[in-house]
Amino acid sequence: MITRLSNYFLKTLREDPADAEVMSHKLLVRAGYIRRQAPGVFGWMPLGLKVKGKLEQIIREEMLAAGAHEVHFPGLLPREPYEATGRWEEYGDALFRLKDRHGADYLLAPTHEEAFTLMVKDIVTSYKDLPLALFQIQDKYRDEARPRAGLLRGREFTMKDAYTFDATDAGLDAAYQKQRDAYERIFTRLGLEYVIVSADAGAMGGSRSEEFLLPTPIGEDTFVRSAGGYAANVEAYVTPAPEALPIEDQPAPAELDPAVTPTIETLVDHLNSEMPREDGRTWTAADTLKNIVLAVTPVGGEREIVVVAIPGDRDVDMKRAEVAFPGCEVEPATAADLEKNPLLVRGYIGPGIAGAAVLGLEGSTGLRYLLDPRIVPGTSWVTGANKELTHVANLVAGRDFAGDGTADIANVRDGDPAPDGSGPIETARGMEIGHVFQLGRKYAEALGLKVLDENGKLVTVTMGSYGIGVTRIMAILAELHHDDRGLIWPAAVAPFNVHVVATGKDPVVYEVAEPLVAQLDAAGIEVLFDDRPKVSPGVKFGDAELLGVPRVVVVGRDAAEGFVEVWDRAAGTKDRVAIADVPALLGV
Amino acid sequence: MITRLSNYFLKTLREDPADAEVMSHKLLVRAGYIRRQAPGVFGWMPLGLKVKGKLEQIIREEMLAAGAHEVHFPGLLPREPYEATGRWEEYGDALFRLKDRHGADYLLAPTHEEAFTLMVKDIVTSYKDLPLALFQIQDKYRDEARPRAGLLRGREFTMKDAYTFDATDAGLDAAYQKQRDAYERIFTRLGLEYVIVSADAGAMGGSRSEEFLLPTPIGEDTFVRSAGGYAANVEAYVTPAPEALPIEDQPAPAELDPAVTPTIETLVDHLNSEMPREDGRTWTAADTLKNIVLAVTPVGGEREIVVVAIPGDRDVDMKRAEVAFPGCEVEPATAADLEKNPLLVRGYIGPGIAGAAVLGLEGSTGLRYLLDPRIVPGTSWVTGANKELTHVANLVAGRDFAGDGTADIANVRDGDPAPDGSGPIETARGMEIGHVFQLGRKYAEALGLKVLDENGKLVTVTMGSYGIGVTRIMAILAELHHDDRGLIWPAAVAPFNVHVVATGKDPVVYEVAEPLVAQLDAAGIEVLFDDRPKVSPGVKFGDAELLGVPRVVVVGRDAAEGFVEVWDRAAGTKDRVAIADVPALLGV
Incomplete structure (x- = not known):
């Protein structure tokens, strides 16, 4: 059928829509692909629907080729299964909740782990029914606080979500690999460059998790990679611990003259001029320790104040901090938190208050004291002396202080070592275009999805979850393929x-x-x-x-x-x- | 691709699901097409999705062939447009309402008149952009009180809804006809027998409205048809008014002996034995008048008590009563309503209390007194005398009483005359399979959809709305095509x-x-x-x-x-x- 513009439902606009901030949003509205219905909620005009349909068909074909069966779940789901897995609460304000006329609680599903788990529980009884891979292409809902990026992050959006079900860990590994391969084929067909990065599983729980990131300077995500092939989301980068150093013969701790050290910079200058090191090395900010006070709150649990020591040349990366305390909300401690712990001397906190007492200090805050992975035995540090205006140098880990564990919350920088030894990393920006998770048994456990194994014993099923944001990909393609005159679609999805x-x-x-x-x-x-x-x-x-x-x-x-x-x-x-x-x- | 049952996501059940009451629901669950997620909310297994997809494709093809453009709107919509058209309130408990994180009101759309109107307003400026027909195949929501019929009437369901936009009434007529023709083609392709019946537009407003009904004894709807081609929904049947009769020479009103007439039956017996008519005709219940007291409440308005006279051999059809008072809730008056109007003598209400005083009665209730269309001048009736235990005979309309208007609320029976003179009607049962409406200018007016006409003058657009319940049709096909062993799909939609x-x-x-x-x-x-x-x-x-x-x-x-x-x-x-x-x- 020939489509004639003399009779087509289309209107192009010369001006960018007032609420559009990103190019894809501006162009898709101006070119008559989509129209705003509410913040983050769009209506689809014929052109937009055509592109979306082609995108969906490519994804569908590769899912079917990977042996996944297509199903379809409702957007409206009851509360109970999400209550059972904890997500009813965990999702917080991002979940659209509503009641029916009888007062029963419902939600607009953000993803469908629970519903798939329950349907499979209804169908599958034996390990012989597995492996099983299911997918759907369906509209999802997330109540974003500020939905301002058009289709890049909407409140109603189309996703392909797939789920795999296996009786064994090896089965999950194979299923995960199959989906991962399908994702590579999908992005290749779409002409989307990608880097597969290790990712934190975050709120989804589980063991292995990777993101497909499109490298682009306008990406919202930062990732790191080494020339040797390592790649990870910044949140998932694990700082390798250096070798421990000998403790013997290190100089004794020395309290520094008060009042000369208001900042790390002045502290380092003071050290270089007044306390030159025997081996001639210059003092730098990397020789100092910052002691960061955080408030950590598990879901439904109590707020805990924690002190974390990090090298003074680094800052806290709050996203990495969230990963370091899984399932917790993490925020900087407030002035009120510090007041409740008078032994913490603001600006001059050092080891020995929390953790083992050193330097003859009396009392303890009773707080956990956690160390950056770089603070290994034998490393020597300049840090606060737990009293006003006072620092101490030559404080040696393993001799003068110890921690109650490690916390990898410092920011990541170009040149940091890849944890797999594949060389220094560089940071880059990327956009998430896909995500593959090994969920493990979390959902199956919560909802009682078990099968009989080869020995007739009931075992809990292990699951994977795999997502591609269809409407998001469409926006990303528009971000990538345009010039100053308009869109230039790749042939695979052109309307x-x-x-x-x-x-x-x-x-x-x-x-x-x-x-x-x-x-x-x-x-x-x-x-x-x-x-x-x-x-x-x-x-x-x-x-x-x-x-x-x-x-x-x-x-x-x-x-x-x-x-x-x-x-x-x-x-x-x-x-x-x-x-x-x-x-x-x-x-x- | 060959689908192998050794590797398919399917489980058949021997037992009917406990909550299933209709055959389609039982069979579609047992055969592994759908699974319940919540009352009236279903998940789709691969088999179900295949049938639904084929059904959608047939409908899509015929919509495109009718010149309609495919678009797609969100399920989640903001309150304001529905507020402007009054539907936010009118829908009552059947509308799923929710709030976003900022407290803004949203709904899950039951139909999309408002959204389409606003999008067209955004795109179309001139009569030259019209006629325009748009459609979508999309999931809708209605919070049914008791969703017990599986896919026949779910709370989340897929619909094809189409809307037409025209500058003139003639344009709307043509657009309506095109859609109506497309519906005929769709149902023919699906092998669905249909009767096109006049329907009341009900809550949708507007002028012309027809339903496509599948004649079947298990249908939820009653319709009437004549051998001469008339067909209407019972709610839309218009009782033809007979010719007026001469008033001269009719006997004078006669009060009957109290206490002999507790029921219409005893009243008629009494008349036949004690007051034989001069022309020899037997008295029947059709010679008596029932005076029905109704409470009529317009949306957002005040409850009005109304008295309606209908022939004594008929009952009130409450659905027809709702149509007789458009936009109102209609219910039988309560004992409390009657107490507030002491002039209404329960069981013996007659004309003359409301309406013009007759029979020397004093006082008036001030209530409206409405007449069945059969009560034309010259017709003579036996009815209540507005005092305890007393009836009056020979009460002649136009001589002894008059009404404040007509109200066509009596039930319809086999043998009643078709209003178009095409002979007696018979009643039959049917299932609604499609609905075409002329909405007129209601939505365009409320939302300001105007175009420039040929003379450069702004005119309000006139609209049509056309719906087919996709998932409902699938259930109806299952109802029609099965034997006691299982489903037997028509080839057009077989998985x-x-x-x-x-x-x-x-x-x-x-x-x-x-x-x-x-x-x-x-x-x-x-x-x-x-x-x-x-x-x-x-x-x-x-x-x-x-x-x-x-x-x-x-x-x-x-x-x-x-x-x-x-x-x-x-x-x-x-x-x-x-x-x-x-x-x-x-x-x-």
Whole structure:
């Protein structure tokens, strides 16, 4: 069927919509793909629906090829299963909750682990029914606080979510690998560059978790990678512990002159001028310790004040801090928290208050004192002396102080070592385009999904969860594929294969365009035909550039002589082509 | 791709689910098409999703063929537009309402008139942009009080809803006809018999409205039809008013002896024995008047007590009463209502209290007194005399009493006249399978959708709304197409074209079945292949009958001799067929 612009539900806009901040949002609205219904909630016009459908079909094909069965779950789900897994509470304000007329609690599902687990529990009884992989392409809901990035992060959005079910850990590993391979194929088909990074499983629980990140300077996520092949989300980067150093013969702790050290910079200057080291090394901020006071609150649990020591040349990365305390909310301690612990001297906190007493200090806060992984026995530090205006140097871990454990909360920098020994890392920005999780037995345990194993014994099923944000990917493709005139879709998801523009007042233009369009259509080419009789060439060209069909055929002035102009929007070329050659050029 | 039952997400059940009351619900759950997630909310297994997808595709094709453009709107919508049209309130408890994290009101859309109107307002500016027809296939929500009929009436359900936009009434008529024609094609393709009946527009407002009803004794709706072609929903049946009769020479009103007339039956007996009519006609209940007291409450308005006179041989049809008072809630008056109007003598209410005073009665209730359309001038009635135990005969309309208007609330019966003069009607039961409405300008008015007309003047757009419940149609097809062994899908929506069952332990069975299945698959036939090695023939046959693929090919005992058994489930035949003939038999 030929789609004619003279009769199409489309309106292009010259101006960016007022509420749009990112390019994909601006262009998809201006080019008539989507329209805002509410913050983060969009209606789909015919062009948008076509692109979304092609994207979904690519994902569907690869899921089916990976042996997953397609199912479909409702958006509206009852509270109880989410209560059983704890997610009813954990999701906090991001979950849309509602009541039915009888007062029963419901939610608009953000993901469907619970529903899939329960359906599989209803169907599967034996290890022989496994492995099982299921997926759906379905609309999900998350009540984002500030949904301002268009389709990149909406409140109603389409996702492909897949779930695997296995009786054994080895089965889960195989299922995970299959999905991971399918994701690689999907992103390859979409022409999306990706880096697979280790990721923290976060609120989803579970063991192995990787993100597919598209490397781009405009990405919201930071990840790290080494030339040797290591890649991880910054949250998942594990600081390798260096070798312990000998403790013997290290200088004794020395309290520094008060009042000279208001900042780490002045402290380091003071040390270099007044206490030059025997081995000639300069003192730097990396020789100092910052003692960070955090408030850590497990879901449904009590707020705990914790002190974490990190090298003075680093800052706390709060996202990494959340990972270091799984399932907890982590925030900087407040002034009130510090007041309740008078032994913590603000700006001069050191080891020995929490943890084993050193330096003859009396009393203890009773708080946990955790160490950055770099603070191994034998490392020597300059830090607070737990009294006003006073620092101490030559404080040696394992001799003068110890911790109650480690906490890897410091920020990550270019040049830090990859934990697998594959060389220094560099940080880069990326956008999440997919996520694969080994959920393990968390959901199956909570909801009682067990099967009989080979020995007739009931075992809990182990699960994986795999997600691609369909509408998000569409936005990302729009972010990647445009110029200052409009969208330029990759062929795999373009709403049409070719956009034929008939321009000018000469009737011959239409006499030439119509049979060409009919010929292309008959050959299975999806044609968008700009046949609008009273629209100026300038407006038609502008629309063709804005809409983003990758090939444009302009039937104009030279039509009478048998020539058209063929644009390759991605290449930026415009070629004069004999009409007879057009079908072949378009792959007919 | 060949679908193998040895690796398919399916489990059939021998027992009906406990909460299922209708056949379609029982069979679709037992055969593994759907699973309950919450009351009236279902999850879709692969088989169910396939049938639903085919149904959607048929509807989509006919919508596109009718020139409608496909769009897609969110399920989650903001309150404001529904507030503007009054539907936020009108929908009552049937609307799922919720708040976002900022406290803003949202709803889960039951239909999308508002959203479509606003999108079109955003796109369309001139009559030249019209006519416009849009549709979507999308999940909707209604919080049914007792969702007990499976997919027939769920709380989350898939609908095709279409909307048309025109500048003129003639345009709306044409658009309506186009959609109506498309509906006829859709139901014809689905093999669904239908009667198009006039329907009340009800809460949707507007002028012309028709329902497509499937005639079936198990239908929830009653409709009426004449041999001459008239058909209407019972709610939409308009009682034709008979000719007025001469008033002169009619006997004077006569009060009847008290205490002989406790019921209409005793009243009629009394009249026939004590007051035989001069023309010899027998008195019947149709000569008496019932005076019905109703409480009528407009949305957001005040409760009004109204008296309606209907022939004594009829009862009030409360659904027709709701139509007679558009936009109002109608209920029988309560004892308290009657107490507040002491002039209404329960059981003996007559004309003259409300309306013009007759019979020398003093006082008036001040209530509206409305007449059944059959009560035309010159008709004579026996009715209450507005005092205890007393009736009056020979009360002539237009002489002794008059009404403040008509109200067509009496029940409809076989033999009543069709309002178009096409003969007597008969009542029948039906199931609604589609609905087409002329909405008129209600929504466009409320939301300010105007276009410039040919004279450059702003005119309000007139709209139509057209709905088919996709999941409901699937349930109806299941209701119609089954036997006591299971489902028997019509070919157009069957999940597979053929179900090949390999049975028995002889390896030759699989040696024969595999190439046959591969051949059919290669020819584009969708094959479900029961290749389960350890399942008994009985279970396989039972599953084949339950699942409902219309053609079953059993590869068993005779396979070695080159023969299979081909079942035509709808015809109930099982034929021995040479394997070589199977592809041709299946249309290859």
